[in-house]
Amino acid sequence: MGTTKKVKTKQKKENELSKPLTKQEIKKRLLRLNYYKDHPDEVYEKIWEFISKWPGWSDEERLNLLENIKKVNNFTNNHIPLVETQSESVIRTTIVELTNNIIDEYSCDTTAEKSLCEIVANSYWKVMQLSKKYTNVMIAGEYLSDERTRYLAMLWKELDRANRHYFTSLNMLIEMKKPQMNINVKTKNAYFSQNQQINNNKPKDENIKH
Secondary structure, three states, rough: OOHHHHHHHHHHHHHHHHOOOOOOHHHHHHHHHHOOOOOOHHHEEEEEHHHHHOOOOOOHHHHHHHHHHOOOOOOOOOOOOOOOOOOOHHHHHHHHHHHHHHHOOOOOOOOOOOOHHHHHHHHHHHHHHHHHHHHHHHOOOOOOOOOHHHHHHHHHHHHHHHHHHHHHHHHHHHHOOOOOOOOOOOOEEEEOOOEEEEEEOOOOOOOOOO
């Protein structure tokens, strides 16, 4: 039984290879040879291989499945790359919720919009973290030292930079979501340089004054 199945599979592959292919099909197959193991298409294929064997997964296969799913970021719910910028579990949960709230608030649909929401959320959290560090140093004591002064100056500089990054990315998102305006201008006048004007609706024999 197993031998017969192998023979049929081999014949199927041979038939596929001998089948005339279009230019696009050839291009697709050749490009696939250049995929690296963590390429999204390869990851999706691995995930499907695991799912197709359900429910007979081993513990190792379940772990491999989870690892492969983590590699795929659809910029909609999991935000894995963004999560991995944070070390604390609470912050990870908060930053994902913030990102999803921004996505909902601005009705973001495209990948570009959703990735920008991640940058906005990440920038906001940097502001919060740097503000906390600055406050902790300020309330630690009134003593003066060169090291403390330089550290406060560095924190203030980074905090200012994080604030500007947050506002810049947020304004970019707002601009991106603004509805486009199409303005149609209808006129009977033709304009030239040096403020010269010809009114087309006037008689042809009228003198033109400069």
